[in-house]
Amino acid sequence: MISQRLRLPLPSLLLVVLATGWLFAGCGGGSSDNANSGARSQQSGADAPTSPMDPELAQAGVTELDLAGPHVPPADYFNPDGAAVTPALGGRVIQHIASEPPNLNFATENSAVIRWVLREIHSALLEFNLDTWEYDPTMATAYTVEDMVLLNEGGDQPDAVESSGQRMLYGNVTDDGDAYLLTPGSAHNTLPERRILKSEVESVQRGTVFTFDLRNDVLWHDGHPFDVNDVLFSWSIYSNPHVDCDEKRSTMAMLANAEIVGPDAIRFFYKEQYFRAIAVFDLAFTLLPSHLYNLNDPDNPDYNPDATDAEQGTYINENPHNLDWVGLGPYQLTKWERGRFLEAKKFDGFYNKDPAFSGYMDTLRWTHVDDDNLAFQALLNGEVDIFDRVKSEDFMGAATQQEVFTKNFYKSYTYLGSLGYTGWNLFRPHLSDVRVRTALAHAFDVKEWIRTNYEGLALPATGSQFWFGPGYNRDVKLLPYDIERAQELLAEAGWYDRDGNGIVDKDGEDLEIEFLMPSGNKASEKLLQKMQESYEKIGVSMKITAMEWAQFLERILDRDFDACNLAWALTDVESDPFSLWHSKEADPNRRTSNHSGLQDPEVDRLIDAIRKELDPDARHLLYMDLHARLYELQPYLFGWNVPKKIAFNRALHGVKLYKFSPGYRLRDMYYAEGTPGTRPLGSST
């Protein structure tokens, strides 16, 4: 899952960028479980490996519950008033947001906060289930996954269909000696069962044909029925170069073809076998109402059958409904006061009335406050009910212990898939040597830093995959803090103090590293000062350069840096390692997420294999090797996973904590029966 921009602008916010599955931050397939007997599981999130509790983590205060996944702690685990209550309907919950989305069209806008809002006011063909880490059909009743058989030029199959200029057939493929046995895997697949000689086959691309049976009881928020044409249109916009969806275009382009196969059914063809293909049908595939966005739709008030691609593109980019969103979720946007808040109210036309699914509250509000200190004040003032950017010092300190806080709020935390790290620029000659990078890893005491700075409330990380997922190798342990070993490694690499100035040198040059950080980021500043102190002990000079985010980002992407302090926020159980680590993404002339510039044939081989591997167990083994290899190469000083610290209003019940941002879901929450402004379950609005 991919790149998403946190609109960052404000200095109080950390870093942020992202790539496939990683949100550069300072910043999850599965089969349907109902009525899709033909579907095969493609994902393994729920089968994440479990290891015995690491004694060091246990000593640091990390509990089994912290590490557990996908299952969450019980609802209201941290709430002192958390005794079971009878849920009531109604009321309002206000979530703080640190940045405001530019608009709500996720096809053209990719900011992080937009997902939080859309999760409540929109829906998709599939939705990532935070409890099970599987993809559940939501706008679809069921889906099936089939294989694609690409025929070579000699392939004699008269009923072969064409997709992306290639003749092919699809169904469930099984190996049958010198042939493949192809059987229909979906009720909508009308191709007869057959044997195809392997000599006719160019390749078999497994898990690439997706057929969705759509719900026929869904309404857009303006009352217009949702249908298969909406889905087809929503897919088609990515092939229009005039639509501002460049950030998603290459991803969506992998859905090479789509066809309507019934009044409520649509089939998609994924270009090639890929382990995360299913994830494309989550919110990333933004469903747009054709009657409001498609100029060729007769139901559109601006209907224009002769509209050019350019006109259609502009119509989508500048559509007023990008702000005045008409979605499919259980809540509908009712008010957006720019710079202040967005507000959504329960949508009466939502197909599922069960509050456990569609939410208990009448109103959800997202209040925008840039500054975290002020946002905390807003919480204390009762302007917001949820503040999820509690600083470590406030979480541990007096700010959350004073009565004005404890009387109405409580604090909680949950580990998300974040990774704070120091990235080395491998294009810099002095950092291109793995011995130098390893020495730098030995010279900084990560455990001590976690203990002193986070009071143990952080997990050391040795890899870039989701800490709790099948791609993370927990057996790879941190390199020990060992100054002597660090000095040995430097000396092996030819770096020692020849001129007696206290700094190691080689070929007449001192080993000096410039660390870039975004200005105003106190956490980075504190860390870098500690690193500066640590590296001085091994004779490495470190210069800290703080700069504005815009300039910082430009220098990182231009690879005009030695080292930088950043964080990734992982948005999926498994993330595609390609964009972070593959050599193809290390081209010095291109701006990519592999800003370290790592180029390693073994890493490339493992990544290529992972991307094609559909078997979760086999893929897990590949991940383990990749993790170990990356840690050996030390392109980052892999850092730590700091939990998200969240303050909730004590009156909120049903609060469940998840391992994906923002770590909770408004739809879960309710007030206790009898709370003013609420009504008993079962009553109407």
Add this chain to the structure above:
Amino acid sequence: MIPTMIGITLLLFVVMRLAPGDPATLAVGTVGMGAEGAAMQAESNMEDAITKFRKKYKLDEPLLVQYGYWIGSVARLDFGNEFFRPNVKVRDELWRRMQVTVPLSLVSVILSYLIALPIGILTAVKRGSVADKTATLSVFLLYSLPNFWAGLMLILIFGKTGLGWLPVLGLHDKDAASFTTFRYVMDVVHHAILPVAVLTYGGLAYLSRQMRGGMLEVIRQDYIRTARAKGLSERVVVYKHALRNSLIPVVTLFAGILPILIGGSVIVETIFTIPGMGLYAFEGLVQRDYNVVMGTVTASAFMTLVGFLISDVTYALVDPRIAYD
């Protein structure tokens, strides 16, 4: 006025473009390559997206050509669209934001004058007295307080963590939409106390010193001595004969105080999360949204020039010797 505006905007345009940081990189680069959703990508497409962004906003043109496009749009009263919300016109958003900032600034200006003038007069008339020394010390203290610090202190003192007397966020209560008109107005007043205080105190200090200086200069004049010699009361001497002439330097400051207030509103609106012009300019600057920055700066420059114009007109009102043909 028009040549001045062109000069100001050209200078700002060039400075803005020469500043490090690239809006295209911010718009696309932060991202990475590809979309949310974990699908396969052969290669990242960041470069293409950056090129497209630059082309769309003509950022790939020479600087002067870009300025030509921009000034052409401005001539049609159009500042273009926001980079990051392409369906939002800067002009419309600016107008909306000015409706927040201008009233706040005006209230602050009026309060500044209302408080500063008596202080200035008093300290001039009672020069060297304890009152003069106390007032002088106080205004110097106020003048030297950075407004971001003062704003945060006021939040800590009057917000929930302190006395809990005043709201510290925005200009409206979370339930303001359901209030009666009277309650709504009172709510705004309540919310505006701290921001207006921060906007006011700096200008107040400055103005009172200017007023004091102006008054001191006037009361040394011969005609004041003459007035006293005539046996007029000190009150008549000060308020009838000295005041009007001593106002001239203070009136000239009117032009200067507007931009100071607008500048101050950047900080005040950011601290108190007030969605006004100042916050808009700040967000635009951080995001390198040239259209937003140029729009807000041009509006500020225009208001400054209008301030000068008002000053010139007021000269004639307060000093009959000045007349414009």
